[in-house]
Amino acid sequence: MDGSTLSLVLFSGTDDKLNAAAVLTAGAAAMGRKVNIFLQYWALDAFRADRIGKERGLAPEAGPEGAEAYRKHGGQHWSEIFRQAKEIGDVKIHACSLSMEMFGLTVEDLDPLVDDQEGVASFFMDADGPVTFI
Amino acid sequence: MATVNIDRSIDARGMPCPGPLMSLIGAIREGEVGTVIEVLSSDEGSKTDIPAWVAKAGHELVEVVPEEGFTRFIVRKAR
Numbered sequence: 001m002d003g004s005t006l007s008l009v010l011f012s013g014t015d016d017k018l019n020a021a022a023v024l025t026a027g028a029a030a031m032g033r034k035v036n037i038f039l040q041y042w043a044l045d046a047f048r049a050d051r052i053g054k055e056r057g058l059a060p061e062a063g064p065e066g067a068e069a070y071r072k073h074g075g076q077h078w079s080e081i082f083r084q085a086k087e088i089g090d091v092k093i094h095a096c097s098l099s100m101e102m103f104g105l106t107v108e109d110l111d112p113l114v115d116d117q118e119g120v121a122s123f124f125m126d127a128d129g130p131v132t133f134i
Numbered sequence: 135m136a137t138v139n140i141d142r143s144i145d146a147r148g149m150p151c152p153g154p155l156m157s158l159i160g161a162i163r164e165g166e167v168g169t170v171i172e173v174l175s176s177d178e179g180s181k182t183d184i185p186a187w188v189a190k191a192g193h194e195l196v197e198v199v200p201e202e203g204f205t206r207f208i209v210r211k212a213r
Contacts, residue, residue: 023151023152026152026155026156027152027183030152030155030156030183030187031186031187031190032190032191072152073150074148075149075150075153076153079198080165081152081156084160085155087160088156088159088160088163
């Protein structure tokens with residue numbers, strides 16, 4: 001692996017933000033960077049096995065015009081982009097244990113894209129550079 | 135256009151970034167060393183991303199051909 005790890009904290013659960021995070025992850029993985037992802041709150045909810053394919057709306061700033069542009073642009077679902085990124089690179093997706101407890105979830109409730117659940121200190125064990133919050 | 139035998143052609147036109155690159159990476163991984171893969175992409179990002187990835191991954195960018203509304207990238211798997 002080359003360069004520093006891309007560490008992402010995903011908080012938002014809207015499709016546009018998850019798509020942006022998936023694209024960053026795929027690009028970093030393609031260029032040989034390790035990717036370390038921590039899922040909190042609404043992003044964690046989006047990775048629930050029973051919800052991962054469902055439409056989750058867009059960030060409020062999208063507005064009707066932005067929503068139309070997003071819908072028209074098409075492309076793959078963000079979960080598929082994460083799956084491809086995991087295939088080609090070293091991408092680990094961890095569920096935040098605090099959010100897991102808040103929602104009463106176990107790892108079995110999550111899509112197999114999620115590797116495990118961990119506490120925030122464990123996430124920082126692998127975050128050897130800046131952390132991006134989305 | 136140089137005469138090079140294309141072993142596999144991927145039509146990724148209409149696919150947004152990073153779709154065409156991801157398709158190329160998948161095809162490179164599946165192919166034998168020496169395989170020549172052609173990717174057709176209408177994504178503007180591919181113009182910088184595909185050459186950058188090919189250089190980084192140590193493969194050979196045989197040719198980049200601008201076409202009407204898309205670009206044709208020809209890549210040889212080098213290792």
